[in-house]
Amino acid sequence: MKDATYDGPGSQDLTTWDRIADRYIELADHRATSSFHHLTDFFHERLRPLSGKSVLDVGCGHGWLAHSLADQGAEVTGVDGSESMITQARSRYPNLTFHTADLVGGLGPARAVAGYDAMVARFSLQCIADLDGLLRDVIVALRPGGLFLASMPHPAFYMRERVEDPVTKERYRKVTGYLEHEIRILPDFGGHRYFHRPVSWYIKSFARHGMHLDDMREPPQHPDTAGNRKRDEWTDFEKWWSTIPVFLGLGFRKAAAG
Ligand SMILES: C[S@@+](CC[C@H](N)C(=O)[O-])C[C@H]1O[C@@H](n2cnc3c(N)ncnc32)[C@H](O)[C@@H]1O
Structure with missing residues (x-):
């Protein structure tokens, strides 16, 4: 069953990713403390001990996560559709x-x-226009009892404008749609499409392919303006800002054999 927003193979998105790969990589390499790295610990924590585990990094980009898991002893393979990303990954991590x-x-x-x-x-x-073909392969290639861990922009709150009403002082994020699937544009790194789907859709789609929810993370957001200041030095607005998560972690498990 195709996703509601499906409009053909990923080739148009991959052309975009080839074009914006350098800017994405530059950002990924230099944003050590920002929210960009949220949930990376989730992967490490759930896969520990990594030694001897075989791990596939799906949509691996320029391979830095694959490398960080391999560094802890995992045997990691990466797959991505962007030639530019894969060229970078191969040259950085030839092993x-x-x-x-x-x-x-x-x-x-x-x-x-x-x-x-x-x-x-x-x-x-x-970023992937339709997940049906991918999930069909995932359930075959994952061992019984294996884990599929994903992080993504939080479908409810990511890129939803933060508002502070000047009169009532009420603070909220402006959620303009949630249950309907949408194609949205993320302007960062030169602009690319992403496919908005509600959280329940992910859970049902994985379940339909034989993988059931095993973990879910909604880490507090680190406000962009807070820099390295400690939480008790944040403004009221920044403290409020951190209470609505904009990233989501999901873990799914394939049933153990028989
Ligand atoms: C936001 S980046 C994340 C990259 C990497 N996982 C990371 O954490 O830095 C999204 C990745 O999805 C890849 N991608 C997007 N659409 C794809 C498709 N249809 N097939 C394969 N890869 C795709 C892009 O090339 C890009 O590397």
């Missing part, structure tokens, strides 16, 4: 294996290895 595939059609060459202990998808699922 790791990276494949190119349009994930709308499934895992491509990464499918051939059956029995991954885990898969990670850091901020990639929402």
Whole structure:
């Protein structure tokens, strides 16, 4: 069953990712303390001990997460549809294996290895126009009992404007739509499409493919304006800002064999 916003294979998005890869990589490399890295600990925490585990990084970009998991002893393979991203990943981490595939059609060459202990998808699922083909391959290539961990912009609150009413002083995020699937544009790094789907849609889609919710994280947001100031030095507005999560972590588990 195709996603409601599906409008063809990922080729138009991959052309965009090839164009914006350098800007994305620059940002990823230099935003050490920002919210950009939210939920990276989630992957490490849930996969520990990493030693000897085989992990597939789905939508691996330039491979930094794959590398950080491999650094802890995992055997990591990465797959991404952007040639520019994969070229960077291969040149930075020549000891790791990276494949190119349009994930709308499934895992491509990464499918051939059956029995991954885990898969990670850091901020990639929402970029993929349709997940049906991908999830079909994931359930085959994941070992029984294996984990699929994903992080993504929080479908309810990400990029929803923060408002402080000048008269009533009421503070809120302006949620203009949630249950309907939408194609939205994320202007960062040169502009790319992302596919808004409600959280329940992800949970049902994974369940339909034999993977059930095992974990869910909604970390407090670190306000962009707070820099390195400690929480008790934040303004009232910043404290409020942190109470609405804009990133989401989801963990799914394939049932153990028999
Ligand atoms: C926001 S980046 C995340 C990259 C990496 N996981 C990270 O954490 O830095 C999204 C990634 O999804 C990839 N992507 C988008 N659409 C795709 C598709 N249809 N098939 C394969 N990869 C895709 C992009 O090339 C990009 O590397």
